[in-house]
Amino acid sequence: MAEVRNVAASMFADDVWSRSEEIFADLREVGAVHRTRLANGMPVTLIVRHREAQAALLNPALGKDADELRAAISTLMAGEHRHVSFSGMYKRNMLNSDAPEHRRLRKLVSSAFTPKRVEALRPSVTATAQSLLDAAQTRSRDTGRPTELMEEFAIALPVMVMCELLGVPHSDRVQFRTWTEHLMRDEPEYTEPASVAMEAYFTELIPSKRDKPGEDLLSALVSASVDSDQLSTEELLGTCFLLIVAGHDTTVNLIGNGAFWLLRHPHRWQQLARTPALVPRAVEELLRLDSPVRAASPRFAREDIDVDGTIVPAGDIVLICLGSANRDGEQFAAADDMRLSREVSAHLAFGHGMHYCLGAAQARMVGDVAFTELVARFPSARLAMGLEDVRRRASSIMNGLHRLPVWLQ
C-alpha cells in the first residue's frame, strides 16, 4: 500500500487544507489506497479514486455500527498508546448503523421526510434567502465593508431552513443557531455543552409536538409509523441530532464553496444570472468540483478487504475520500474544470448505496434557491479577497471555507 509521503507534515500541517486539491491529485496518481494518520494520531486507510470509492461505499464488509466502530478505534488508538474520547458523532443513529437496523430507521424517517415536504419548504427558503441578502446589502452599504458571505448567508440560511424543517419556534432560533455553530466546532469545550443543551431542548420539544402536532418534520417523525413500528424517544433524539449534524455544515459548504468557484470565474456567475434554468445543473457540478464532504464518515473493515489489489486488513478504519473521487480524471473528463452544463453526474458528493444522503433533495433545493437569488440580485458581485488569502477549515471529513468576503452589487 502506498504511504502518504511525509505524512504528518503533508496531511496535517496548518496549511494543508488549503492545498488538499493538489495533495489528493498526487495521491490519486500514485494509487487508489493509502495509509495516513489523522491529527489525533489514529492510523487510517484512505481510498482516493472514484471506482474504488464507489465500490467501497457498496461493500457490506465496511461496517458503520457505532459500538463496533468505537471498539475498532479504541483498539487502534491503544496500539498507539493514545486515549480517544468520542464525540456525539458516534451516537447511535442510521448513519452509524448497519443492516437490518439501518433499514428500519431509514424507512421510518423517510416515511416522514418526503420530497413533497422538502418542496413545500421552497417558498419559505426563498423568503429567508431574500431577507438575509437584503440585510447583508444594507449592512454593507451602511458600513462600506464587503459582505461576509459565510457568516451572513451561507451559515445563516441552512440554520433557518433546519428550524423551519423541524418546527423550532421563531423565538428559539437565535439560540438554536448558536448551539448549531458550537456543535460543528471540533472542540469539546464547545460541542459538549451545546450537545447537552440541544438534547434538553429536544427532550422538551418532542412531547410538545406529540400534544400539538404542526406541519413540521418533527411532528411527522413523532407519529411516523411503518408496519406498526415507531421511533422511540431516544431514536427521535438521535434523528434530530443526525439531521442537524448531517444537514448543516454540508449545506453551508455547498453554498460557500459554490459561490467561491463562481466568483473566481465571474463570467460563469453572470452566465447563471442570464440563464437561471442552468442553476440546478450547476449545483451538481459545484457539488462534484468542490465537494462539501471531503470524506464519508469512517467505516471499519470487518474482514481483510481487497481494494485494487491492496489488502486493507480487518480492523482498519477506512475513509472514503469523496472530494478526491469526484476529481478523478478516469471518471470525469477535464475533472478540474468547472463545466456548468456537464451532463454526466456520477459524482459521489452525497455518498452512494445504503447511506446515500437522505437530505439530498433538500440540499439541492436549498442550493438552487441560494444560487438563484445570489446571481439574480447581484449579477456583478465580486470577491473581496485575493485567492492567496483563501483558507479552508481544518477537518478530515468536511470541506469548507473560513471566510468569503464579497462585494454584492
Ligand code: HEM
Ligand atoms: C450539500 C449538502 C449535503 C451533502 C453534500 C451531504 C452529503 C452526505 C453524504 C456524503 C452522506 C453519506 C455519508 C456516508 O456514507 O458516510 C450523507 C448522509 C446523510 N445525510 Fe446528507 N448531505 C447534505 C445535506 C443533508 C441535509 C440537508 C440533510 C437533512 C436535512 C442530510 C441528511 C443526511 C442523513 C440523515 C444521512 C444518513 C443517511 C443514512 O445513513 O442512510 N444531508 N449526506
